[in-house]
Amino acid sequence: MGNLTESNVITGVPGSERFVQDFEKGVLQSTLKISVSQLNFYYGPRQVLFDVSLNIADRKITALIGPSGCGKSTFLRTLNRLHETIHGTRMEGEVLLDGQNILELDVVRVRRRVGMVFQKSNPFPKSIFENVAYGLKINKMGGRGLIQEIVEKSLHRAALWEEVKDHIHKSAYSLSGGQQQRLCIARALAVDPEVLLLDEPCSALDPIATAKIEDLLMDLASTCTIVIVTHNMQQAARVADHTGFFLLGKLIEFNKTDIIFKNPARKETEDYITGRFG
């Protein structure tokens, strides 16, 4: 799989003819990891996502920005079918993972391939080791020695190993907030996901911990496709290759990050980025 080239970046406005052309062209490219088309989403009778179509490039960082309550997190949850754990939700449209409809795949397998890190760190009431090993154990991946090895490797990848290597069997709650969040990243990485979804992973962290996690994301992007929801526009500008702007449940604009920030096509995007609302 090569890099996303200029020719298959979607440049049109969603719904426009240009967009549809670009989109269809994009779907045919093998560089796409996830392809979402005409996604509508409902909590009970309330519709929260309207006709969202979006392509996510393989081994790139895609950021989703937008004001609170615009559907970014909901959108993220449809990518690993986590919305199904909430009663009364309904999804229309198609999400393709490597060209396969995720609704037709086994849900456990989808969630193993598409990992997730949440806004608030949520380690299990177990030891640091057991937290990282949990995904391996429930997915029956590897014996005892292999699990040891993968746990260590995952903690290394999440840049946490040096800080915890001497007390790996202590409670996960003995760690600081930033360490807990990196532990959650290590836990998600342990099952070796192809895609990592992050839902505002830094919103509860201080700038130093945030910087660590951003560095980490840029390292991870060489092996893993990353989708990050963020309220922090500087963060999107710093880490993302592509950025999508959501407003009131609609994807307003999606493009390369520097185009979104320097030369947005839509007035709403410009207003949001320059801080005129939101």
Added chain:
Amino acid sequence: MGLPAIEIPETALRPVSGRGLQRRLFDYLGWGLCTLAFLLLGSAMTWILVVVFLRGINALNFSVITHVTEGTGGGLLNAIEGTLVLALGGIMLAAPPGLAAGIYLAEFDRGRLAPTIRFLADVLVGVPSIVIGYFGYVTMVVALGWKFSVAAGSVALAIISLPYICRTTEMALRQVPRALREAAYALGASDGRVTLGICVPAALPGILTGVLLALAISVGETAPLLYTAGWSSYLWTGHFTNEPVGYLTYVIWAFITEPFESAHALAYAAAFFVTLFVLVISILTRMVLDENAGWRRLRPWEKRKP
């Protein structure tokens, strides 16, 4: 640090008269009423405990726990054994369905069954315990022919404990944050794994509290046992049916009205033991919930006190 100091006008620090006085009066009144309520409750409880413990300790001697009851004298070994057997039997019967029902209510029910189960559990809590004794007598002792027995007594106690275990389990599981479940789901865990591997361990202190509460209730019950366990002055020989069994609350109920000093002493000693059991179970429960006892580290989302 470079900022100009802020002048606080002296008037801002002085209490406001008028309204301030009124507030202080209400404050005193509130504290007064609280102290009164505390003294009322506290003195009633202290009175009960002092009477039970003083009389109990006076009636205690070594033979009380080494001998069985003989007529209205002797010891309480048979009753202590019976109480433990019945209470443990009741918990062993009530805990599995109670825990299962609580887990089902909290985690799995999506339909109309849950309100029905909750309503039935609440009704069961409200049924007078003597009615459960009578029910046990009619169904198990007579109709099934178990006679007065450990089996009938344990089942009666289990019926009484069941709703407590069920509802406390449900409540404890509902307090487990959604974020924990989502983290497990996001790693590909099934509903069963999320519930048993993540939620139940996180809710364990609350669940244990419910089971211990049910145990305390079982130890203190009298009415349901009168019609199901009967009474026996002998040690239990291990038969579950057709063999009546002794228990402490019977001794209190029956012996306190006998005209013999020895019977009174046994009743006091029995009251002492029952109170002691319940007290020990309550203290155990508090320890389970106590943030200093180490369990709290499993529930960090509840803020620690500094």
